[in-house]
Amino acid sequence: MRGAPRPYEPHTASAAAALYQPSAMETSPQDIGLIRVYHAHVYYDPATTRPDAAAVREQVCARFPVQAGRWHDVPVGPHTQAMYQLVFAPDTFSTLVPWLMLNRRGLDVLIHPDTGFPRRDHLVHGFWLGRQLPLRGERLPEQED
Secondary structure, three states: OOOOOOOOOOOOOOOOHHHOOOOHHHHOOOOHHHOOEEEEEEEOOOOOOHHHHHHHHHHHHHHOOEEEOOOEOOOOOOEOOOEEEEEEOHHHHHHHHHHHHHHOOOOOEEEEEEOOOHHHHHHOOOEEEOOOOOEOHHHOOOOOO
């Protein structure tokens, strides 16, 4: 039997998100054509949930046109936990993301667009499946070179 559902907790801005300052460009709607690809960062614990992460990765790669990145068993860049990245085209979003919603095996996943503005993409435009983990936003450039 499952436990009682957790009460709703409204989203609160993290310290990392506070690093992002919106530009005047964001006062009007942005063209979704700015999204080049999407990234899904799949987080795991190397000691306990790496087999689950491997199963999710294997199943995703067998079902969807994705580019799977390297395993990072230690924190890297803005990520504070072990993870790997999946890169996929915008036309794959509508099937891959629902699949991850139902089949992530309890792992936490950050999904965000790649628009060429890494800090904004990770901290503002992304969303989480599972728990929202801390990110080191100061390690992300505002804009790609």
